[in-house]
Amino acid sequence: MRLSAPFITGFCGLLLASPAPTMASVSIVDLLSSSPDFTLLVRVLQRTGLIPVLNMARNVTFFAPSDEVLKNLPTDFDIPTLLQYLIITDPIVSSNMTEEEAVYFSYLRAPAAPDVPLPLRVQHLLPSHQGTADDAGMQLVIGSGAAKVVRHDWVADNGIIQVVDAIVPLPGTLCEAVTGSANQGDIRLFSQLFVKHPMICFLLQYAQDTATLLVPVDSAFDVLNDVELTYLMVNAGHDDRLRFLGSHFLYSSVYRQNDTLGLGTNVPTMSGALVNIKKSERGIRFNGQVDAIESDVVFQNGVIHTLPSFLTPWSFFEFSPRKYLYGLNATRFTDELLFHIYDSVLDDTNRVQTIFAPVDAEEADMPVSAKTLEYHFTDSLIDNLNGSLIVPSRLSLPSLRGRHQHIRLTIDEDGEFWVDGKSKVLRAPLLIGNTAIIPIDRALDLPPSLHYAAGSIFDARTTLQIFESLGLFDDDVVKGSTIFFPEDSAWEKLGSVAKFILSSSEVVREVLQSLMLTEPVYSSDFSRAKPSDYATAAGTRVSIKTDNSKTSIEFKMGNIETVASLGSTDILFDGGVVHTISSIPFPESINITPRQLLDAEHLTSFVELLESASLAKDVIADDSQYIILAPANSVLAVSNITTATVGLxxxxxxxxxxxxxxxxxxxxxxLSVYDTLVSGVHVSILSELSDDMYELRIVKHPLMESIQPIRVLSSGVSTSGAEIYVIDRVLPVSALTTVGNPPWWQAPGVLVGLGALGGILSMVLIGLFWLLIIYRGGKIWRHRQALGGNDKSFVRFRRSFSGSGQSIIINANGSDEDDDEEDDAISEDTPFLGRAASGRLGSRVNIDFGDVDEDAEGVELPSRSNEHSRV
Structure with missing residues (x-):
């Protein structure tokens, strides 16, 4: 291959600029030719026209590959070009290198910049950094660690030969290096930003000079959260991304060994800022605080230095709510806001607000009206989610009489948060300044009309039907209101009362309108410390307060207080809010009489019988407080109870x-016993057998009772406190005579028999007692006659009690004659008498009498003697 025109031109210029050379005795080519290891290399140098270049060069370094290296090269290698890249314009002697690595320039020029020689990095490894080396001491490595010097410092008269074990490949371009790292390596994030601006690569490709890229490694991006980093990656972050890249792009090549670096050089960046560069103990320092991690990574058109952090502070990006919205992928929502001129709202970090931001989703509707967009903002800061809450939005509506519509956040059993029950919260609030952004999976819908909002309350169907029938869904009626919706269970608990109320449209309207407040009151407005007073749609006033947990609410209407459990709260509609309650408070104006309750149950037969029995006047009077057990009409008919019934x-x-x-x-x-209108008969509930089934206990006196099972079909309580119970049977009058099944000994026949038997036994005992007295008296008389007593004498005795038991005191009066034999006259066999303590007649003796009937006092025993004895 022949030398390129730019190379020859440049080399000739170098020769012309140099003084006339003196012929060297031993040149680089001579040394190479003297060794059999470089025969192939010399032939390649001759064939490519590099022999003259090396012979005429002065103070160069040739990194010469051996023949063995050349033989192992692939056939597609551009060997002439690679050999030019191995000729360095500076002499490199390993023992003289003071830097661990340095950048030198080769005879080869960059394809895009003919005047710029290609750089080659040479590393000078200390023994501690070497692996295994052929030579002791320092070791040179060229390129990106691709070739090692295996023979050092072969000195020729016109330069130095360093023998290498491999051919060094040509470096790529800056753009190739950076874009090739977009998916790997430790500069992946910077590369991903870089590839989004192909114009930079275009400029570098055709620039007539080299550049420097200061590339932050991936860990440097830790100062950004995921939303900020995403913003820099999306289209909306174009300008900030370009400014960021430009602040790390220098228009000239900066290497560590530059003489000017020690003076604190200020180099302009592509973004217009100046970067201060100087040497440090660790290499290069930028802006006085950022030391390069790796320096002098050379490429055809420049150099890269990797940095541990940005050259710009975090504030450089000037993040705002708008940028955060783009970073959250809420692009369509943000574009709509900007279309409706919300710029000041989105760029003001000092404004206290919360934005519910719907992220982009396929086939998802996006709000397009300004009114709907306003509903996604609240002028309070929600910086954390720790439970359900309701807050006013920025949207005010005529249907709320100018008040702000509210936004409701709830948490489900899985711990997920929902906005208005439809939009799922995707992550915790993000704070940027005084603005919180809560991303949601879909746009918020404005609350619907009451008719549709209440339709979702499945446990209040009765109230819904009443509202429908009375026309209470009309917008003008419910505009700007709070409605307490009684649940179905609340109507069921009222029983007969509910039937009476529902039978009169005027009454039911008054009841429901007394539960409609003329202003929106949300659960956050419920007071726990003191009641709050509100006007109702019925023209009355109601006082409301709640418990600490806000699970129950107390209504006070005049003097009537009602406590109800709160069910679903804060059900929003376009004109206000709905809360469901488990009980129905009544205004004072509603008066429910016992007669109205009986009529509501259609108990006409029972009322007629009460009137026939002359009981109706008192029992079902307006102020009655009786408890009425009223059999149904069909029950009375089956039992054949009529006005002609005897004992009605x-x-x-x-x-x-x-x-x-x-x-x-x-x-x-x-818990209580009640008297009936039948004298001496009272009743109570003995037990509850099952739902609505009870055991009724009827008691006539302690020994007569009857247990009657009854089923309560319906019930109700009048305003005066009378209780009405519709039962499934008639209480029989026979229960008053055949009460229950008492124990056998309490049966009337058994008791009479036992009483008669006891009387007979008592008479027999009394008779025997008197016979014994008479018998004993005769014996004593005979004894007294034997002692000389007169016929009129008698013995009088009475019973007395001592501490040792019962006894009889007898005073025996006779003659004054002493007769010691009298002791023997009263023997041990004498009935009821024991032996006397003294044998003298007329003395006072105590005689054990045993158990004696208390009625026996004053009993006289007849005696033939005329003497008297007085107790």
Whole structure:
């Protein structure tokens, strides 16, 4: 291959500029020709016309490959060009190198810049850095570690030969190097930014000078979060990306061994800024604080130095909410905002706000109206998500009477956050200045009309039907309002009361309008410390407060207080908000009488029987507080209870209960006993068998009771406190005579029999007792006669009690004659008497009498003696 024209021109110019050479005795070619290891190399030099170049050169270095290296080269190698690249214009002697590496220039010129010689980096490895070397001491490596010097410092008169073990490939261009690293290596991120600007490569390709790229490694980008880095990668980040690349691009080549670096040279960048460059102990230092990691990575048209950090501070990018939105891939949303002139909102980092940003998604709708876009902003900072909340948006609507529509955030059982129940939050809020950005998977829809919003409340169908039938969905009625929606369970709990209310459109309208506040009140507005007073659509006022957990709410309408559990809260519609409740508060104006409840249950037969029994006037009076157990019409018909039934007053009185005192619970709780209108008969709930099935206990007196199972079909409570229970059977009057099944010993026949038997036994015992007394008295009389006593004497005794037991005290009066034999006259066998303590008649003796009937006091024992004894 022949030498290129630029090379010959440049080389000839070099010769003309040099003084006339003196013929060397031993040239580089001579040395190469003297060794059999370079025979092939010399022939290649002759064939390519490089022999004259080497003979006429002065102070050059030739990195000469041996014949063995040339033989192993692929056939497609451009050997002449490569050999030119191995001729360096400076003498390199390994022992004289003071730098660990240095850049030298070859005889070969860059294809795009004929006046710029190609650089070659030479590394001077110390023994500690070497692997194995043929020669001891220092070792040279050229190129990118591709060739090692295996024979050092072969000195000729016109230069130095360094024998290498490989041919050094030509370096690529800067663009080839950088773009080739876009998907690998430690400069991958910088390369990805670089490839997005092909114009830089175009300029470098046709530039007449070389350049320097200061390339931050990937770890330098750690100062950016993922959103900021993404912004630099997308189209919207074009200008910032180009400024960033330009701040790391120098229009001239800067190498470490440049003499000017020690003076603190200021070199202009492509972006117009100046970079201060000087040498340091570690190599090159930029802007006084950034030391290069690797320097002098040479290429055809320039050099690369890798850096551990940016040359520009983070503030260089001037990140704003707008840039963050682009970095979050909310491009369509941001473009719509800019179209509607939201520039000042998106570029102001000092404004306190939160933006709910829908990211781009295929086939996803994007808000296009200014009104809808406003709904994605709130003038409060939501910097973290730790639970459900509701906040006012920036959108104000006429349907809210000029108030701001709210945005609701909720958390589901999986810990995911949702906005208005439809848009999923994709990540935690991102803060840029005083602005928080919450990315969501779809755009927010404005709250719908009440009709559609309430349609999603599956557990309040009854209220929905009432609203529909009464025309309460009209926009003018619900504009700017709060509506407490009773759940279906709330109507079910009312029982008969609900039937009465629903039977009158005026009453049900008044009840529901008393639960409609004339202003929006959200769960965040519920006060826990003190009640808040609001006007209602019914023209009344209601006081509201909630508990600490906001799970229940207390309504006070006049003097009536009602506590209800809160169900679904903050259901947004275009004119306000809906909350569901488990109980229905009533305004004071609603008066529900017992008669109205009975009529609502269509208990006409029961009412007619009450009137026939002359009980209706008191029992179903407006202020009645009775508990009424009312059998259904069909039950009364089956039981054949009519106005002609004998004992109708008793029959009906059994179903009317009055309270003995303030009950501890409702009748069905079983905590109280109630008297019926039948004298001496009272009832209570014994137990609950199942839902609506109870055991009723009817008691006439402690020994007579009956258990009657009843099913409660419906119930209700009047304003006065009367309780109405519709039951499935008639309480039988027979229960008053055949009450229950008492124990066998409590059966009337058994008790009468036992009483008669006890009376007979008592009479027999009394008779035996008197017979014994008479018998004993005769024996004593005979004994007294034997002792000389008179016929009129008698013994009087009475019972007394001592601490040791029962005893009888007897005073025996007889003659004054002492008769010691009297002791023997009262033997141990004498009935009821024991041996006397003294044998003298007339003395006071204590005789053990055993168990004696208390009614036996004053009993006289007859005696034939006329003497008297007084107790």
């Amino acid at each position: 007053a008793t029959q009906m009185g059994l179903h009317i209960l009055s309270r003995r005192s303030t009950p501890r619970g409702s009748f069905l709780s079983g």
